[in-house]
Amino acid sequence: MNKKKSLSNIVSGLLGIVTIPFISFQIPAFAQPSPSEIKLVTGNEVGEYYSIAKDIEKLARQNNVDIDVIPTRGGLQNIHDVFMYESIPLGIIQGDVLAFLNIFANYDEEIRVKAESMRVVLPLYQEQIYVIARKDIKSMQDLSGKIVSIGDEGSGTSMTASTLLYQLGINPKELVTYDIKKGIDALRNSKIDALFYVVGSPAKVLQQQIVSEDNFHVLPLSLPTTTEDEFYTKLYSKVTLPANTYSWQTEAIETLAVQSFLFTVENDDCSQVTPVASLIKNNLSWLQKNGNPMWQKVDLKPLQTQELSRMSKCIKP
Numbered sequence: 001m002n003k004k005k006s007l008s009n010i011v012s013g014l015l016g017i018v019t020i021p022f023i024s025f026q027i028p029a030f031a032q033p034s035p036s037e038i039k040l041v042t043g044n045e046v047g048e049y050y051s052i053a054k055d056i057e058k059l060a061r062q063n064n065v066d067i068d069v070i071p072t073r074g075g076l077q078n079i080h081d082v083f084m085y086e087s088i089p090l091g092i093i094q095g096d097v098l099a100f101l102n103i104f105a106n107y108d109e110e111i112r113v114k115a116e117s118m119r120v121v122l123p124l125y126q127e128q129i130y131v132i133a134r135k136d137i138k139s140m141q142d143l144s145g146k147i148v149s150i151g152d153e154g155s156g157t158s159m160t161a162s163t164l165l166y167q168l169g170i171n172p173k174e175l176v177t178y179d180i181k182k183g184i185d186a187l188r189n190s191k192i193d194a195l196f197y198v199v200g201s202p203a204k205v206l207q208q209q210i211v212s213e214d215n216f217h218v219l220p221l222s223l224p225t226t227t228e229d230e231f232y233t234k235l236y237s238k239v240t241l242p243a244n245t246y247s248w249q250t251e252a253i254e255t256l257a258v259q260s261f262l263f264t265v266e267n268d269d270c271s272q273v274t275p276v277a278s279l280i281k282n283n284l285s286w287l288q289k290n291g292n293p294m295w296q297k298v299d300l301k302p303l304q305t306q307e308l309s310r311m312s313k314c315i316k317p
Helices: 007-019 048-062 075-084 097-104 109-117 156-168 180-188 204-209 227-235 270-282 284-290 293-297
Strands: 037-041 066-070 090-094 118-134 147-149 174-176 194-199 216-218 236-241 253-265
Touching (some): 037 048, 037 075, 037 270, 048 066, 048 284, 048 293, 075 090, 075 097, 075 109, 075 156, 075 253, 090 118, 090 270, 097 109, 097 156, 118 270, 118 293, 147 180, 156 194, 180 194, 180 204, 216 253, 227 236, 253 270, 270 284
Parallel strands (some): 147 174
Antiparallel strands (some): 090 253, 236 253
């Protein structure tokens, strides 16, 4: 059962995910992998990270590369797993992970070391930040004093939601950590007032799980554009969700997007990182033709503009 919590309690729990083993999670054993097997941690099995990773796995099989796709709770767990297990060289993460850790964990040496060790392998696609609410909730500021789901504990959504609530000075009465399907059901039954979800658009789960009769809408979302907030305006780009992206969303909505990445850590063996990066770079057109629609939005050009200190040594821009 998910307990209702304050932002400070939620963040404490999320940071614990970065630092403690996932003893209670049902994750395949990592001991004694096949010498040629490359493990990739992703996200919930209904999410886009898992889906695009399965495309990579299929492509790899055709090219005699052995990739094992592992579902997880999401971004924060992926950081933990890639850092802690030598048998897991690769994961998928949202680009605002460093913002989250800078805000909430700049005092924690162990977390700082993990954050500093992260390296970009390839940019993937932009993900839109959805804040879905009943129509009596008109704006983000209306979430103060309300009950809000920030996504499954350990997910990238929970990290992004915590960062944005903090930056916008919004203080919900209670926070819960529901996965997207449970969150939609809770919103439908008035157990919560709104939910966060970070995903590439259009998201299949939002197409399939929400109908017009639910009377939900997406709240407009933006950040202040002051000089002090320049760091965050670089992380979160302004985007418009076109009208009728979903059957239940009839108006265009201004929101924010965050870049997703394939990542590794600084000291990983390139023998397991370079083959996967090369496979994706050399076969992007195949992935775009045969894989998840999100591949159509993958742009490898940001490789040229990433800070060199953040690029994996295994990748040549």
